[in-house]
Amino acid sequence: MTTFLEPPRLVVHLIHQLDIGGLENGLINLIKHMPPDRYRHAIVCLKDYSEYHAHIKTRGVEIISLNKREGKDWGHYLRLFRALRALQPDLIHTRNLCGIEGQLVAALAGVKLRVHGEHGRDMSDLYGKRLKYKLLRRLLRPLIGHFIAVSADLEHWLIDSVGAEPQKVSQIANGVDSIQFHPRLGPPAAVGPAGFMQDNAFVIGSVGRMDEVKDYGTLVEAFLRLIASPHPAHQRMRLLIVGDGPQRAACLDTLTRAGAAHRAWLPGERTDIAQLLRAMDLFVLPSLAEGSSNTILEAMASGLPVVATAVGGNPVLVHPGFTGILVPPRSPELMAAAIADYCRIPDMGARHGMRARSHVIADHSLPEMARGYLRVYDALTHPHGPCPGPAPHS
Template structure:
């Protein structure tokens, strides 16, 4: 639905329209940040705020997951490299929409804060959801300078992990009162433990009767380091007596590293023991076929994939980076290992394979933790509180 400036002008005596929020992102592709944005819009009270998603690039496979009617998705068609024209197009979109609030996310959309200020958008929020492979510690001098220069334009920051919250305050110089940590939420009704034997997945004959399935879900990009998981899988096959007969590997997702991972499996003679089908729409069902969930990322914000696995009742083996430390409780709901280290990763997975009942105990606790602390409604309420606080009229000083 196309929005015109006139849509924001109420007739005399007519109810005033709800405030409009523009969510500016790089693209609405498959990813944790994008999934979190869709979940947020779907679970916010529709009468409180209206929403428009503005994408810098034209890629929106997640658009079909929007359940709320009337949410416009606009693309300014940024070309690869430095496209000066997209700044003008974005400015024109913001002037036309005349939103009450803009919410940018991550470095790719940060420059939109300057254009929003120039377009007269009074309320401005920026969210940090994770770092890129080229700047794992957030110390790139050029990017730090950009964030510090634009910091005064931002009314409030949202960090999805405690690590990012501390970095915004300590490195970027944001005032603590202007930074809020809001973790992601998960749909615990859609993602739930399996009842009975696992569903048949993979090619015919992939799963044997007593298969132990090591699984991972996520974008297959270098920062996710799925090659380390494949190396750990090879170590397990070599070390475990029943490795070749029972161990199976399932990696769900697509991206530039999928083909190299398939080549690595073929070269090691493990192709028949692994299934890498690419992106899928039946992730909840596939998670219920796993016995342990593994996230070998080199950097992470607040992982939706970990939360979905926990909601499914799976123990989680993850690298001790970023928001993973907030989600995984070692020796209680899962195990944390160093990044880029296949040997400790293999050892952690082996514990769940060798020790009877350990996966069920850790997975059950993980499910209970999700139910108590990581609901979608709690996440939406936390964002709503930030939006409301920023939108509230200033309290006049007493004389």
Template sequence: MQTPPTVDASAAPPLIAHIIHRLDIGGLENGLVNLINRMPPERYRHAIVCMKDYTDFSRRIQRDDVTLHALHKREGNDLAIHGRLWRLLRQLRPAIVHTRNMATLEMQTTAALAGVRCRVHGEHGWDIGDLDGSRAKNRWLRRLFRPFVSQYIVLSQHQRDYLAKRIGVPATRINHICNGVDTQRFHPVPRNQATALPPGFAPPGTLVIGTVMRMQPVKAPGILVDSFLSLLDQEPAARERLRLVMIGDGPLLPELRERIVTAGAMDLAWLPGARDDIPDLLRALDLFVLPSLAEGICNTILEAMASGLPVVATRVGGNPDLVVEGETGQLIAASSAEALTAALRQYLREPSLIRAQGNGARTRAEQEFSLDTMVKRYLSVYDRLLSPPSP
């Protein structure tokens, strides 16, 4: 845990304490780091409070005035963590506490008891065990802690509707702010300039289908493998023209590799595990696919769009907020290898769609999902909370 720097509270910008489960590789964490790095330092200071701990991912924070704090929560019901958080908040004295997702929602009460008047809660996605928010216990908990939350921030229209209709949150307390993407870091280049794939893996004329995900059940990577293998069987020229790239680690990775090996297609697929050169890898793809069962707002979809790739994604969560059917990609039913196979077959047979929809995806990313737009919207919520009440 870092010791908070000594500052003159009367002169320093207000402090925001961001409470998250753990600072590690992930979409929520990436969005938080982007927000902090892009926010003007004269507007707000930041502290990141991790219920568990933080990893080397914290090195992506580009500001030297951000403090990191690990509460080392034990597995299960660790009641003592409330005391540790209360003492830390009394020491930090933030103007705003911002919790994120169900894992930290109950800390809204601890922040209130510590005297933090302005409290924000972000809904960034669904739990693996509750893919649509229908679990009775989670609905009850959200309603229980609802009075302690000053303002909610949701990433998708789906989550906005859920809070309003299922949890009973007034519309005046819900703010819809989509994640932003760094369109300078993620950008397209001509395919023949992309060198991140293994030498000889994708010769000219091949269609490289790719994804970046955590290889776990909620992301449904097996659906993509099923569709790829089906196309190899159904399309006579597919073995010469198709390649599959699946980037990411996770518990399902060994099983996915084994299935491809068993099908005799490992020379047509590349599953290297986790990588840190994602921008270069995306630029080496032709088509991005995300067959997930549930999503909030998926950062990798935004990164693929900014890289000039058409996106095939399931019609779940916030995906329809990002992908415009027929203009930047396709939306398909979840859990359907048949629907995904049909979509991939269309791109294989009509390669002109790739360029047209890829250009549309890049334009949409630049116009609708810039980091500057995201930061302005967060600043608006924070500023409004700290503004004196109207007469």
């Protein structure tokens, strides 16, 4: 008897913009670790994409930009409808508030299988309680075949606030490439402008999009408090924030006015994130809201202790006294105190960083993340039985 293998199903991923960021890196890693003979992929960007992820095209992934204007751009709905009609995907996977309206457009375009993921909230709705967004999610909920949440916090919110049926919600933890992101094997590389790094420098680092929800102003204020202290250990401190966004100029201005610009380096967007993480001694994330932070996972895989705000999924990733320290959001004095502990007690940072990497390897592998998404896609595309085929790439 001849066996006919069905062609791979097409999944369209609808996102805001394909640029440097945790959600975007997670999407690229997911595509790389899904079995290509079962699923192929296209990425539709509401805005546009940068060259940072353009290499994914070599894997046969089509990237489409809708070039949505700021504010309400009614024309982008028509452009999305036309794109979906041209692609004819088997399944659409939208992400976050910016993409959820795509569920209605997809339904009108005839896309029968629809998944929506929540990766974290933005500044306009930090706690998911804003009435108009809650109503929007509730109105669109019947169109969504399955929800994915990257943290327990978001999973509970989808069930309790949005009204999603528990059996239609899966929590899938983000994964990290623990081969690309690894601890430094020797002395730290001399990064930054001349005079930034010294032999005994203690580099406080962070990576992320510098927008309001990430609250990098609090980290800058904590840093300025520390270097103003007479404690001799604090004079070794340097600040490295990798990323771009509307808050970068304000942070640079604050550092310049304080006379501390020579002790900080804010290089904007970079492609050598793994190498820059290995130049850090401590990773700090001052966010006001998070889902499950990819940058925290990358820092932990790099053997770094983490100071983070106790919001969203951060308390699941950072175990106080074991892999890092949690502080309340918008608390520069408590953040400064946590940073000071690591600067003054180097052995503590080494212990916490080693445990952090072990935790990531055990619980946040990329193949395990891909298996979670594969189970969701398979349950929708093959509702009457399992789909035979290879597992995600190891």
